[in-house]
Amino acid sequence: MRRSLVLASAAITALGLLTGCAAEGDGQDSGTTTLSVAALEGGYGRDMYTKVIQAYERAHPGVDVQLQISKSIEDEITPNMKAGRFPDVVVLGQGRKAALTETLIKDKALEDLTPVLQAKVPGEDKTVGDKLIEGIVGNLNTNPYGDGKTYTMPMYYAPTGLFYNKGLFDKKGWKVPATWDEMFELGEKAKKDDVALFTYPTAGYLDSYFFSLLADIGGEQFYTDVMTYKQGVWRTPQARQALDLTARLLKYAAPTTVGYANEQDFTKNQQSVLDNKALFMPNGTWIVGEMADAPRADGFAWGLTPLPAVTEGGKRYITTSVESVWVPAAAKNKDAARDFVAYLYSDEAAKIFAASDAIQPIEGVAGSLTEENAEFYKVYEDPSVAALVGGFASTAPVKGVDIKATLFDTANSVISGDKTLDQWQTALHEASEKLRQAGG
Amino acid sequence: MPGNPSGTLPPRTATRRAAGPAPGRRGASGSAPRRRGNGLFVLASLLPALVLFAVFMVVPTLNVFRMSFYTWSGFSPDMRFVGLDNFTALLDDAQFVRAFQNTVALLVVVTVVTMGTGLFLAAVMTRQRLRGRSLYRFVLYVPSVLSVVVIAAIFSAVFDQENGLINGTLQALSLDGLRQVWLGDQDLVLWSVAIAMVWQSLGYYMVLYMAGMASIPEDVYEASALDGASPVRQFFAITLPLIWQNLRTTLTFFVMSAVNLSFVLVRAMTGGGPDGSSEVLLSYMYKQAYTNSSYGYGMAIGVVIFAFSFLVSLLVSRATRREPLQF
Numbered sequence: 001m002r003r004s005l006v007l008a009s010a011a012i013t014a015l016g017l018l019t020g021c022a023a024e025g026d027g028q029d030s031g032t033t034t035l036s037v038a039a040l041e042g043g044y045g046r047d048m049y050t051k052v053i054q055a056y057e058r059a060h061p062g063v064d065v066q067l068q069i070s071k072s073i074e075d076e077i078t079p080n081m082k083a084g085r086f087p088d089v090v091v092l093g094q095g096r097k098a099a100l101t102e103t104l105i106k107d108k109a110l111e112d113l114t115p116v117l118q119a120k121v122p123g124e125d126k127t128v129g130d131k132l133i134e135g136i137v138g139n140l141n142t143n144p145y146g147d148g149k150t151y152t153m154p155m156y157y158a159p160t161g162l163f164y165n166k167g168l169f170d171k172k173g174w175k176v177p178a179t180w181d182e183m184f185e186l187g188e189k190a191k192k193d194d195v196a197l198f199t200y201p202t203a204g205y206l207d208s209y210f211f212s213l214l215a216d217i218g219g220e221q222f223y224t225d226v227m228t229y230k231q232g233v234w235r236t237p238q239a240r241q242a243l244d245l246t247a248r249l250l251k252y253a254a255p256t257t258v259g260y261a262n263e264q265d266f267t268k269n270q271q272s273v274l275d276n277k278a279l280f281m282p283n284g285t286w287i288v289g290e291m292a293d294a295p296r297a298d299g300f301a302w303g304l305t306p307l308p309a310v311t312e313g314g315k316r317y318i319t320t321s322v323e324s325v326w327v328p329a330a331a332k333n334k335d336a337a338r339d340f341v342a343y344l345y346s347d348e349a350a351k352i353f354a355a356s357d358a359i360q361p362i363e364g365v366a367g368s369l370t371e372e373n374a375e376f377y378k379v380y381e382d383p384s385v386a387a388l389v390g391g392f393a394s395t396a397p398v399k400g401v402d403i404k405a406t407l408f409d410t411a412n413s414v415i416s417g418d419k420t421l422d423q424w425q426t427a428l429h430e431a432s433e434k435l436r437q438a439g440g
Numbered sequence: 441m442p443g444n445p446s447g448t449l450p451p452r453t454a455t456r457r458a459a460g461p462a463p464g465r466r467g468a469s470g471s472a473p474r475r476r477g478n479g480l481f482v483l484a485s486l487l488p489a490l491v492l493f494a495v496f497m498v499v500p501t502l503n504v505f506r507m508s509f510y511t512w513s514g515f516s517p518d519m520r521f522v523g524l525d526n527f528t529a530l531l532d533d534a535q536f537v538r539a540f541q542n543t544v545a546l547l548v549v550v551t552v553v554t555m556g557t558g559l560f561l562a563a564v565m566t567r568q569r570l571r572g573r574s575l576y577r578f579v580l581y582v583p584s585v586l587s588v589v590v591i592a593a594i595f596s597a598v599f600d601q602e603n604g605l606i607n608g609t610l611q612a613l614s615l616d617g618l619r620q621v622w623l624g625d626q627d628l629v630l631w632s633v634a635i636a637m638v639w640q641s642l643g644y645y646m647v648l649y650m651a652g653m654a655s656i657p658e659d660v661y662e663a664s665a666l667d668g669a670s671p672v673r674q675f676f677a678i679t680l681p682l683i684w685q686n687l688r689t690t691l692t693f694f695v696m697s698a699v700n701l702s703f704v705l706v707r708a709m710t711g712g713g714p715d716g717s718s719e720v721l722l723s724y725m726y727k728q729a730y731t732n733s734s735y736g737y738g739m740a741i742g743v744v745i746f747a748f749s750f751l752v753s754l755l756v757s758r759a760t761r762r763e764p765l766q767f
Contacts, residue, residue, distance in 0.1 A: 081515055103733040107513045203713070259601040259624025263711045264592055268600075397513055397733040399526065400533040405716070412714035418626050419715070 038068045039091035043286040044358040074098035086328040088337040093323035105144045105394040110151040111327040136361040140390040152324035156358045160208035162280040167299035183308045187252040196254035199278035201266035206408045208319035209282040215317040228393045229436035234429040254278040317388040395438040403431040507739040514735040526740035539724040562649035580643035592708035595636045626717035652683035
């Protein structure tokens with residue numbers, strides 16, 4: 001008797017341990033649609049999402065929106081995705097370390113969202129496409145395969161460029177350089193005052209810098225050629241000029257740059273701008289919030305400028321970071337997902353997002369900005385400055401080849417003298433050719 | 441291979457071994473239903489552990505081997521069998537070779553330094569009745585209970601190039617010429633990581649050795665002292681041979697844990713940088729499998745790591761094999 005009791009309890013323990021693995025409920029039969037939304041908790045916080053979802057649920061009583069939000073949302077949703085359980089809507093841009101969006105693009109695992117552009121915004125007369133500002137869809141960021149179909153919808157946009165201390169420029173009577181010649185002149189001037197011309201938080205922040213520089217030098221066509229791995233593009237004189245200018249600029253880099261250019265210490269590089277030890281760094285508008293509590297020099301005020309022009313009066317491009325929202329091809333409630341995505345562009349939702357400084361690419365939204373932010377968005381008003389969206393085109397994954405790392409991280413080696421300009425160019429050429437062969 | 445893995449307590453083990461078969465024999469002579477009942481019970485008790493082991497250890501490991509023959513991004517149903525392609529590509533991948541070299545360098549240097557220093561400190565603390573040794577032991581042990589993120593933050597402060605602990609001290613001593621950019625110099629960054637690894641694991645192994653040394657009877661030392669043996673002689677002639685089995689076990693553990701520790705520390709401290717100069721095998725595997733969407737390629741690196749750790753452990757175990765000594 002006692003033994004059977006022991007046996008039974010052992011069996012129950014065993015089963016109990018196993019149920020942990022098996023427990024998974026799908027409460028789908030209650031008549032309401034459960035829409036699962038996953039979002040990255042970025043610098044804008046999480047409140048705006050809960051508010052938008054509340055507003056959506058009020059208007060759509062039959063839909064229950066489950067929000068999953070985290071600063072490392074990839075880590076939380078990928079285990080389920082590997083097991084075949086996909087969220088219906090994901091708000092997550094490209095350029096993250098985990099590269100989840102990029103991976104799904106490479107995999108062709110995203111739902112075609114072109115119909116959303118033609119769909120009317122729920123509760124409004126205009127279509128989503130009508131409300132978006134011009135040029136924000138149709139680039140490699142939203143149409144990654146270049147086939148006229150939109151797979152990721154632009155969610156928030158923000159200018160990235162060179163951030164600097166306006167107060168220091170006023171105090172010293174310096175002018176923000178408009179051409180590269182002026183830039184290097186300023187570098188010499190600043191050197192005498194023990195201020196370095198340039199720094200970067202980590203080499204990865206050079207992305208916006210390089211994209212703009214390539215477009216500044218060779219125009220949009222050349223930029224697209226580089227991004228789509230056109231044959232021999234890194235052997236062109238334009239590419240060489242971009243690397244030359246960069247190598248020259250890196251000679252003016254703050255001496256501490258490389259030592260702090262890691263995940264742990266990158267804020268110390270950002271701090272060097274706040275401390276007037278370095279003049280410019282490539283960054284995004286989130287820097288204001290990120291360094292809000294950091295000590296700073298007297299009279300400090302954030303300024304943002306596009307890269308200097310290559311030739312006087314030449315066109316300048318400002319790399320614009322665009323967060324994305326997308327629907328996995330394996331999502332269960334695609335119709336509800338598309339409706340929800342369309343709703344995100346409604347006036348009601350845009351107002352909630354804008355209150356958290358998350359600016360959607362909707363006509364007229366930038367007018368409702370706070371003062372500091374409005375300053376940044378002013379860069380678009382200069383007629384010689386154009387927005388540049390995109391990034392490297394997606395290819396099938398190539399083993400051991402990461403062209404972003406080759407282009408950006410090598411800057412660390414160029415500063416320290418571990419690699420030469422020629423080695424840099426050759427490595428880029430090889431990486432680009434391999435990616436092109438994989439199908440750009 | 442002797443049946444006693446720890447080797448520190450042979451007499452007691454010998455008793456256990458002698459007593460071991462007795463219940464079994466008694467069971468054999470008992471009634472048949474009783475024996476089957478026992479077997480069932482043992483099986484039922486083992487089952488949860490076996491199932492967990494199979495589900496969480498055996499299956500994933502086999503999966504790593506299987507996936508290394510495929511090209512797969514990690515999500516799509518689209519998997520392509522490519523045979524040994526992933527492995528041949530590894531040979532041409534300069535970054536992989538660099539990561540491999542870094543891993544081997546870390547493994548050798550960190551193992552030798554940690555084991556050597558750990559043994560030395562343990563011997564000093566057990567044999568020389570140092571004043572305040574429990575405080576030293578405590579201080580040295582603390583790092584092994586800290587999380588890696590904390591360690592990375594601590595070393596970010598230690599290695600800071602401007603006002604870090606090391607550079608600050610050097611400056612205070614007017615040795616400005618010796619100041620280094622510890623995490624920014626490509627020739628130094630790996631050794632900076634090595635320092636953090638030694639710091640993290642030293643205390644743990646020291647405590648293990650102290651436990652081994654404490655079990656050596658005092659009279660052995662007294663007898664040798666009467667014969668005129670110096671402490672150094674005692675260490676090499678008595679302490680080391682008597683904790684040898686202990687040392688072997690920890691060495692194998694350490695080789696395996698160092699591979700993992702190097703990954704977490706590199707991820708937290710340098711991210712493999714600057715420009716890949718502190719990349720180790722596991723961090724490169726992670727980058728390829730997840731960031732670069734080459735899951736199969738990453739798994740091929742995983743197989744290399746598995747084979748490498750296995751081989752190193754085997755070599756270490758073979759090279760250190762000795763007849764176990766008893767006291």
